[in-house]
Amino acid sequence: MLCYHICKLPGRVMGIRVLRFSLVVILVLLLVAGALTALLPTVKEDKMLMLRREIKSRGKSTLDSFTLIMQTYNRTDLLLKLLNHYQAVPNLHKVIVVWNNIGEKAPDELWNSLGPHPIPVIFKQQTANRMRNRLQGFPELETNAVLMVDDDTLISTPDLVFAFSVWQQFPDQIVGFVPRKHVPTSSGIYSYGSFEMQAPGSGNGDQYSMVLIGASFFNSKYLELFQRQPAAVHALIDDTQNCDDIAMNFIIAKHIGKTSGIFVKPVNMDNLEKETNSGYSGMWHRAEHALQRSYCINKLVNIYDSMPLKYSNIMISQFGFPYANYKRKM
């Protein structure tokens, strides 16, 4: 009997007192333990799932995956619709949303309440509504590749999967879906435009000298490269709230000594701006937008004291998608 030694103490009353005391001590210990566990964070089932997914995500090689950077202003309905699409794209490592809605809280809570999500999405609250916010160095960015998309642009998953595979073969160039060109004139002043403008050179067809970054893959090192550019370049972008993409093409062309980008013809890419309820329709609708783009080209030529942009007429499509798109008359 456990209490034999204790029971030999003076009388039964002493034994019962000790027993009661022991029980009280045990109870108190249990209560303390219970209180302590209540202080521990609650590990809900979905958090466990998220933990497992995070481990898997970290395991995904940052060479074989890319980070989506999407800057957004005043079109949160489009943003969320697009995030639902992009979050499911293969080889996506993470999404960084550059939240340019100053003073308005980013929808972290809403996002989390609608979880779980396939990949992490980070909302980066900005201090000022600047076009070049999306070209910062983000500490959360772990991949070699960036996918940069405007917050009104829906690019189909097959297009993204293919374009990413093309970028992996040409990692020093912007691989994207929107080609543009600069056009020289006899006065030496350049103009900015698209296919409606005079094709440079004397051969057949057209040429492009820029691939716009708002629907493209490019090397994440180029964000650092952008940060290191002369202050005049950053000032130009801030003054116009435009031309960050033209500047990136200048910078990259100058850096690699060849054409800055490769155009991949999209099979299915849509602009959703007409679908927003915000009433906001995007910077390119401003009256001065196109003239600003030409202005930027000439300013950048001044700043860099050269025209580094180079022409290309290479258009890449995916062999056999859509089906038999390479069949010819023979």
Place this chain on the structure above:
Amino acid sequence: MLCYHICKLPGRVMGIRVLRFSLVVILVLLLVAGALTALLPTVKEDKMLMLRREIKSRGKSTLDSFTLIMQTYNRTDLLLKLLNHYQAVPNLHKVIVVWNNIGEKAPDELWNSLGPHPIPVIFKQQTANRMRNRLQGFPELETNAVLMVDDDTLISTPDLVFAFSVWQQFPDQIVGFVPRKHVPTSSGIYSYGSFEMQAPGSGNGDQYSMVLIGASFFNSKYLELFQRQPAAVHALIDDTQNCDDIAMNFIIAKHIGKTSGIFVKPVNMDNLEKETNSGYSGMWHRAEHALQRSYCINKLVNIYDSMPLKYSNIMISQFGFPYANYKRKM
């Protein structure tokens, strides 16, 4: 007076005799001179033109131009029709016609009688009708690039100009208009085919692993490389009178460690075989042709003890040719 001193000689008769003598000497000299000029080669106007053109042609940089190698058998009507087209292609340096019509004289005289021609055309009489004759090292070949075309294939000039510019950007690969692939099967035995065959891999679209040399640009060094291959490879081509192009793709893929070719989608390429009066319709109409191609793949895998072919799904087109071929719905 000129004759004053002579006129003082005895009498007028002496003066007249000397004058006559002088005239006779002058006449004889003129006749001799005239005879000499008649011996000089007649410089006709068109030869002068040819001389000027030859100087221009030698001046054309052999880095910026290419040599057309066209092998021909029993389709001289097609050959001559095609030569009329190809001789005018920009950046063409020279044509080498591999004359596989053994015992029949090459049409040098006919060709010359229909001159002048923009570029030199050399007819190389062969000693045996072999498929791999066109893969010899030709001493007349001066350019870095070869354009190899079958003698029934008409490729439009814009297609050639564009594909050559693509080859200049990817000079270690076959840049051409006819893609094919090998298909693995669960038995490990390969089959050869085109778009109708199962696309390899699990993604969208199709892949190709070979670009046929009979409508392509490739580096002229690869002719030497072909000559250096194991005798078994040459024997395979001789036995089948087929597969020289499959062999070239094996060799090049092995050599560069990446996909052997880049497919450029032709805008306007025709096969003229139905237009020949010779009654001869080309090797690929033989019953066993396709099976032979699969056979060759497996034999080459044996010979090289590896499958060096690599898949690609990159299809290149010329930006803006035909007009606005890159417009998309937005």
